[in-house]
Amino acid sequence: MLHFSSRRLQASALHLLLAAALGAISSTAIAGNQKEEAMADAVRVALAKAVSESRPPRVSFPDIDERIKYLQWLGEMSSRLKKRLPDNQTRLEFLETVWYESKRAGLEPALVLGLIQVESAFRKYATSVVGARGYMQVMPFWSRVIGDNDAKKLFAMQTNLRYGCAILRMYIDMEGGNLYLALGRYNGSRGQPEYPNAVLAAWKRWEYKA
Template identity: 45%
Template sequence: MLQRLICALLGIMFCSAGLAGMRQSPEPELRTLLQQTVTKADSFQDRFDAEVWLLDMSTRMRRYIPNAEERLSLLRLVHREASKAGLRPDLVIALIHAESHFDRFAISSVGAQGMMQVMPFWKAELGRPQDNLTDNATNLRYGCTILSFYLRKENGDLNRALARYNGSLGKHTYSAKVVGFWHDLWYVNP
């Protein structure tokens, strides 16, 4: 039953001949990679949820990260770290989109590093100077923890939490940008 549902989903997403750039069927390498990624995805409720979410988000993210293996690895990390922090993974992806445009080596004018643009002073605060903020797993752990903290501090007010995360509390430009990316590109109905 699960196999048929996945095949149907793959068929819907990849077999529309009228869509530009889409193939008649998914590439075998992508299918294999997706299966391997699902096996390693330990933050999902069940395998079906993992397959559907990873395939959906991978398809959306393809224009930003062309390499399928890199994309699926990032998505698995985002889902794991966001789930640990009590955040929606699609919101975290929107924040990454706004902060770094998916560039793990991004450095801001004030020195914030990595995909989630974490300030390096946090390493000293935690007594972990060896941490590498351009490592996606490390960056996501820091960034998701920080955002989760600000959401609690702001009693769930996403706009204020995002402004705190960005250091722009009292302004709405940054939070509007993240929420816009979330709703327009990354939002997934629960």
Template identity: 50%
Template sequence: MAVLAVAGVGSPVFANQQYEPMADHVRLALRTALSAPAAPRPIFDSVGHRIDWMAEMSRRLARRVPDFTERTELIKIIRYEAQRVGIDPQIIFALIEVESNFRADAVSHAGAIGLMQVMPFWTDVLSRGSSRELFEPRVNIRYGCLILRHYLDIEKGNLDRALGRYNGSLGKMTYPNLVYDRLDRNWGYSYVEPPKPAPRVAGDF
């Protein structure tokens, strides 16, 4: 039997999502979003942007996820699942580092599971599936991104408070600041398209 990594040992920063009753229409919307099929690939502004971003994220993640194929698939999943709910993928990279340090088998003392440390009650609320599915990276990241989007909607776009809800520490800035620190240190990214060559003028040699 595999030994599972334990996330968030003994720190108040690593609290967990708290169950909150929700209206039927909210639950239905979340279930619908959860069951939507995955897109074949994430969205980029250009081929150059895709090549640059994928290479850069792969370089940054290589120490934590050494296998190239596994790493590439994980990077694509993070970008797609973040984009489909309107969240900056770089925020999700930072959140995953804080929550599990990219360990898909991580389990907290409170029972939160996987890369984004999703609490098992969410599978009861949204899918009636087994919480074991939260160990699968694509499933876990879909849940995690959808949960954070739900909290952003509750908090009218306030990321500080949404992150606080995600961590179960609403109103405190310890956890949001930790995510922002990892974002600034390890996951910030911007891309500028290289200038296009000037058109050649007749007579140029």
């Protein structure tokens, strides 16, 4: 299982990889309709590397205080999510994976949870009218562009969250850190306010302060 001792190490590595690659390029449940855009080979390779690790997440904390904070976050988020995901094991596995994939991509878990709320209302098998799939409503073309061409895997929890987080990270880097524009690009509605505003509002509902 993937094992890391520092949250920041994985996030920084992925962020730098995508940022360096990007430097080579000068709905009712508001479904993610990412557009297939021209992409430099370096960006494609960076994204492929970001999603290629298939082993389930396992994290460890060298600092007991950090572990305590994580467990407190997990408990609080589990309580908030209980009505949407009533099965305890499913809910904890989902939250553990959201936390892991968010940190790995250098994203805030609350942002990712907010995006999932808007995109799929936490429905694992959600499918939009344009074919976007799963929790983070990832478009099937991504499995061809950066994956193994098996779009069915986008309904698998970790695969969907890993793709979604890596793609959002890419868009944030592509937009120079402008989250508003990056969210619009993720949804295929860049420049329009409805989707970014909905995600940013949902983000606030999932914020946690120890």
